[in-house]
Amino acid sequence: MDFETFTIRQVAKQTGVSSKTLRYWESVGLLPKPSRNYNNYRLYKPGVVQRVAFIQKAKSVGFTLAETQQLFELAKRKGTACPEVVKWTDKKIQVLEQQITLLSQLRDRLMVYQKEWKKKLSCPPLSVSEVCCLIEAIPLIPLRKGGETHAIPTKSRAQHGDRHAD
Numbered sequence: 001m002d003f004e005t006f007t008i009r010q011v012a013k014q015t016g017v018s019s020k021t022l023r024y025w026e027s028v029g030l031l032p033k034p035s036r037n038y039n040n041y042r043l044y045k046p047g048v049v050q051r052v053a054f055i056q057k058a059k060s061v062g063f064t065l066a067e068t069q070q071l072f073e074l075a076k077r078k079g080t081a082c083p084e085v086v087k088w089t090d091k092k093i094q095v096l097e098q099q100i101t102l103l104s105q106l107r108d109r110l111m112v113y114q115k116e117w118k119k120k121l122s123c124p125p126l127s128v129s130e131v132c133c134l135i136e137a138i139p140l141i142p143l144r145k146g147g148e149t150h151a152i153p154t155k156s157r158a159q160h161g162d163r164h165a166d
Helices: 008-015 019-027 047-060 065-078 082-119 155-160
Strands: 140-142 149-151
Touching: 008 019, 008 047, 019 047, 047 065, 065 082
Parallel strands: none
Antiparallel strands: 140 149
């Protein structure tokens, strides 16, 4: 075996990435196609370890594999992808802020419901199709165009136990 190459097992061991993942990354173009030895084993050049580390780092800060592939292509064309990384992180931060807001709102709604639900841990079903009266009692209130709905706690239903006011 050539001293300047690594088998997939060696790359996996050095990087902590499974051989299966390395083969997948190769199949989608994130890793260069390796040469093969007489047994048809993959033989990766030493730079692949740095490339795998880059992919892992990019994933750790929220870049998708497709975005990482685009970064490789940009770097190949322009010499660096750093300006795009800055632009993309601005967008990613905005999306995360929106997700944090939505998740905080969901947590708050769940806390309101949980407080009420703990007072009434179970109830007999009103019909054979009812699964849980606690969830069944949540009103659906349309919030956006397109028919999306959200369950929003209403004091009157929660306080009076009105399960079928709709």
